[in-house]
Amino acid sequence: MRSVLRKYPLGLEPGGHFAYRFLRGILSGQVRQFQADVADPRAAQARRLTQIVEASVDTTFGREHNLAAVRNFEDFRNAMPIRTHADLLPWLDRVAQGERGVLTMESPRMLLETSGTTGRPKHIPVTRSWEESVQRAQRLWSLGLAKEQPRMANGKLFSLVSPTTHGESPGGLPIGSNTGRIRSAQPFWVRRRYAVPDAVMGIEDAIVRQYVSLRFGMMADVRAITTANPSLLLLLFRRLNEWREELSQDIRDGTLRCGPASSIPTALREGLERGLRPSDVPHAWTPTERWDLASVNCWKGGPATFFANRLEEALGGVPVRELGVNASEGTFAFPLSQDWPGSVLWVGGHILEFIDSAGEPRWSWELEEGQQYRLVVSTSAGLWRYDMQDIVEVVGACENTPMVRFVGKAGRFLNGVGERVTGAQVSEALKSLGEALVGFTVAVRMGEVPRYVIAFEGKIDGTMLTERLDHGLSELNVEYASKRKSERLGAPEFHALPQGHYARYRSRLVANGAPDGQLKDPILATNAEEWGRVIGGLQGK
Secondary structure, eight states: OOOOOOEEOOOOOSOSSHHHHHHHHHTHHHHHHHHHHHHOHHHHHHHHHHHHHHTTTTSHHHHHTTGGGOOSHHHHHHHOOOBOHHHHHHHHHHHHTTOSSSSOSSOOOEEEEEOOSSSSOEEEEEOHHHHHHHHHHHHHHHHHHHHHOGGGGSSEEEEOOOOSOOEEOTTSOEEEOHHHHHHHTSOHHHHTTBSSOHHHHTOSOHHHHHHHHHHHHTTSOEEEEEOSOHHHHHHHHHHHHHTHHHHHHHHHHTOSOSGGGGGSOHHHHHHHHTTOOOOOOOSOOSHHHHSOOSEEEEOOSGGGHHHHHHHHHHHTTOOEEEOOEEETTEEEEEOSOTTOSSEEEOTTTSEEEEEOTTSOEEOGGGOOTTOEEEEEEEOTTSOOSEEEEEEEEEEEEETTEEEEEEEEETTOEEOSSSOOEEHHHHHHHHGGGGGGEEEEEEEEEOSSSOEEEEEEEESSOHHHHHHHHHHHHHHHOHHHHHHHHTTSSEEEEEEEOOTTHHHHHHHHHHHTTOOGGGOOOOOBOOSHHHHHHHHOGGGGO
């Protein structure tokens, strides 16, 4: 018998402060549909199945898989297998070449580039209907935030994203980042509240983009900060101190000429400086002292947990709000309340399936609390039974729709002798170390007795760090504890990295085309190639 999910209220009722009432009025139709969907997720998914399939019957993919015969959930599963990105590449490559009607009848507007841990970047198509679906989810998320944070009604919004486009496919489609696309797709009344001009987000050099963003942000009444990865925010806070002298000079002069800004092309600099005036240098240089922050929004689940916890400590009580389960492929779940244990599934957006521990697919209304599943999605952008390789855990429900939290990537674990340690477990083991630990990467060093090795940057004793890692993993992973006790695993070792190592690593990836705002922290190195890419020449020591 299936377990009964603990239920949490939707919380989007009428009433409340003026800004929330105004926004809810604008979104009233979407709120009503969302309320109906979470009350009956099966009906919501049946509606989306019909809409997405019918729109693609006459595509190349649709004819090859006889989508015209799909009438129900069982037909859909029988029409095609679950596929990885690599399996779908024959069709995705044809889209990138400019061929029409391959995966969708809608012409793709662009391709979103997202990088895996190895191999060529992934290019995910964007269609108008897919964008509309994602935007509906983002509006509902924003409505929940507005309800809980009245101070969000005033002031500016600070976000740091990658350029919207940075290349072109062989068929002429723009290639860009999802974070840049999200920022540029916001309604005008949101865009006018940005603390940093849109032109700054087009700066290709990530370090220059960070400097200029902070230059504008320091002179604004910032109420909310949003970016995907919490470690990027921690990096920006460190940059404030690192660049304090240069930023102070530019603030006094009303310019963009010091530090990394010295390399900005003249025409762009002159355009940006029109929005600046000489000003007194602020006395406060920490985010909580400088800004009246109502919310900071970023990923909090899986391996990001360590950095999200550090961010909460650095902000001293400012709410850090989860963005939800989302990626370049789509938005799949989002929270509406800071008090929720997870994010409610977006059953009105994409077709969602969940692979259980026995390898069997389930629908959203078949999930059990406390169980973990691998996420498979089908979208109006042409991803069909697409294996996201994301593991989520069910933590409750909103009405009759499950809530989930992101756990990590399937197959991303360390395994010396069968212990299967995840990135989330490593993050949890080290979460109490706070600001002393800037960054870290853990790997297994194979040998007669395998042992874990942690490379780290920060002001912390390496011996104490390995002891904390060892103790934490022993508490969180019974197989690790057993194998350490039996000495099948040796005691962990450490390698101290120089100051600025992870900032340089991030800059190197961004210079090679990785989206700055979406970079995952290299917490695990599951093979020698990954270890070498992150750590450099240490692997032989």
